[in-house]
Amino acid sequence: MPAGVYLHIPFCKSRCSYCDFATDVWRSGDAVERYVSALCAEVLSHESGVESKSLHAPDSGLQTSDSIYFGGGTPSLLTPPQVEKILNSLSSVFSVANDAEITMEMNPATVTPETLRAYRELGINRASFGVQTFNDRDLKLLARGHDADDARNTFKMLRDAGFDNISLDLIAGLPGQTLEDWSRNLEEAIAMQPEHISLYLLEIHEGTPLANQIKSERRPLPDEDLAAEMYEVMLERLAVAGYKQYEISNFSRPGFASRHNTKYWRLEPVYGFGVSAHSFDGRERYANERDTAKYIQMIGNEKDAEVFRETPDVASEYIFLGLRLTEGVSLSGFRDMFGKDILSLYADDIGRIINAGLVEVSGDRMRLTKKGMLYSNEVFEVFV
Ligand code: SF4
Numbered sequence: 043m044p045a046g047v048y049l050h051i052p053f054c055k056s057r058c059s060y061c062d063f064a065t066d067v068w069r070s071g072d073a074v075e076r077y078v079s080a081l082c083a084e085v086l087s088h089e090s091g092v093e094s095k096s097l098h099a100p101d102s103g104l105q106t107s108d109s110i111y112f113g114g115g116t117p118s119l120l121t122p123p124q125v126e127k128i129l130n131s132l133s134s135v136f137s138v139a140n141d142a143e144i145t146m147e148m149n150p151a152t153v154t155p156e157t158l159r160a161y162r163e164l165g166i167n168r169a170s171f172g173v174q175t176f177n178d179r180d181l182k183l184l185a186r187g188h189d190a191d192d193a194r195n196t197f198k199m200l201r202d203a204g205f206d207n208i209s210l211d212l213i214a215g216l217p218g219q220t221l222e223d224w225s226r227n228l229e230e231a232i233a234m235q236p237e238h239i240s241l242y243l244l245e246i247h248e249g250t251p252l253a254n255q256i257k258s259e260r261r262p263l264p265d266e267d268l269a270a271e272m273y274e275v276m277l278e279r280l281a282v283a284g285y286k287q288y289e290i291s292n293f294s295r296p297g298f299a300s301r302h303n304t305k306y307w308r309l310e311p312v313y314g315f316g317v318s319a320h321s322f323d324g325r326e327r328y329a330n331e332r333d334t335a336k337y338i339q340m341i342g343n344e345k346d347a348e349v350f351r352e353t354p355d356v357a358s359e360y361i362f363l364g365l366r367l368t369e370g371v372s373l374s375g376f377r378d379m380f381g382k383d384i385l386s387l388y389a390d391d392i393g394r395i396i397n398a399g400l401v402e403v404s405g406d407r408m409r410l411t412k413k414g415m416l417y418s419n420e421v422f423e424v425f426v
Pocket residue numbers: 053054056057058060061062063065114115116149
């Protein structure tokens with residue numbers, strides 16, 4: 043089973059008002075170089091050649107990776123030589139598949155035609171492009187540090203540089219956002235013809251500037267019913283435009299589902315490197331230190347920045363992560379893997395969520411219904 047690799051690049055040009063990720067304001071020069079060196083040292087200390095501990099068939103020899111993902115933060119602030127250094131480190135400890143999906147998260151106005159062409163030459167073949175909204179008022183509210191024209195121009199630059207697999211991120215449910223605003227966003231996104239669209243409903247995280255503005259009533263509280271309506275409009279509109287929904291928040295043209303993200307939902311191994319990166323090796327989950335300076339220090343001292351490890355209940359995760367996918371969970375697959383029957387294991391609760399119209403069982407598959415996708419947390423609670 044080929045593994046996924048996640049690389050966390052914590053730098054951003056400025057901090058968005060809703061963000062609670064592990065990010066640092068980008069500084070050119072030494073600070074980024076020091077981080078890249080620490081990241082490479084952590085990658086190189088990865089135990090290569092060990093047998094996969096995956097639930098799935100074990101591999102031997104240098105572990106194969108068919109998916110590499112630069113996430114952040116804003117990885118597109120890295121220079122091509124920095125990206126090359128990281129990819130070279132990975133090639134020493136993983137056997138990177140020839141057809142590997144290599145994704146980089148990119149934000150508008152952080153790249154030039156030259157850097158994009160250099161990324162393509164280095165093998166980056168998928169861009170996850172953080173547009174969020176085409177409405178300049180909402181971009182200001184989110185403190186994104188770019189305007190809608192920056193997003194339009196960067197998208198064109200991506201195409202001109204040869205990116206033929208672009209995922210576009212949008213956020214719905216912004217304070218003050220109307221259904222018409224949202225529909226205009228959707229129409230503009232569809233008109234750009236990206237291969238993949240991800241939609242996130244805005245989450246308000248305690249302690250962020252946006253949360254404080256809402257608390258002090260300078261911004262309205264996002265309306266949950268309206269967000270649900272936005273979700274429904276999106277399902278209909280994207281289906282008509284030829285995008286297939288394959289996960290609660292993800293839609294693609296045929297053949298362009300994200301290989302990397304699908305690994306998380308199918309409970310396949312993904313190794314994370316960098317500050318705050320999480321890993322799952324098939325049996326255990328573990329995570330790195332969240333503070334960048336401490337991360338660099340820990341890697342310098344011990345080549346290890348792990349601060350958390352647990353052995354999760356993989357049977358339960360297999361169900362609630364699998365349910366995120368529109369293909370749902372295979373009942374016989376679960377029986378083969380865990381020797382138990384899902385329907386009898388959760389007999390009472392499954393009856394309740396089926397009667398509530400949140401889940402359906404058809405043949406060998408258990409899936410969320412459209413209503414279940416909107417209220418997925420109620421379903422997942424059953425299996426956690
Ligand atoms: S670009 Fe993303 S990671 Fe960076 S501050 Fe904004 S939301 Fe956070």
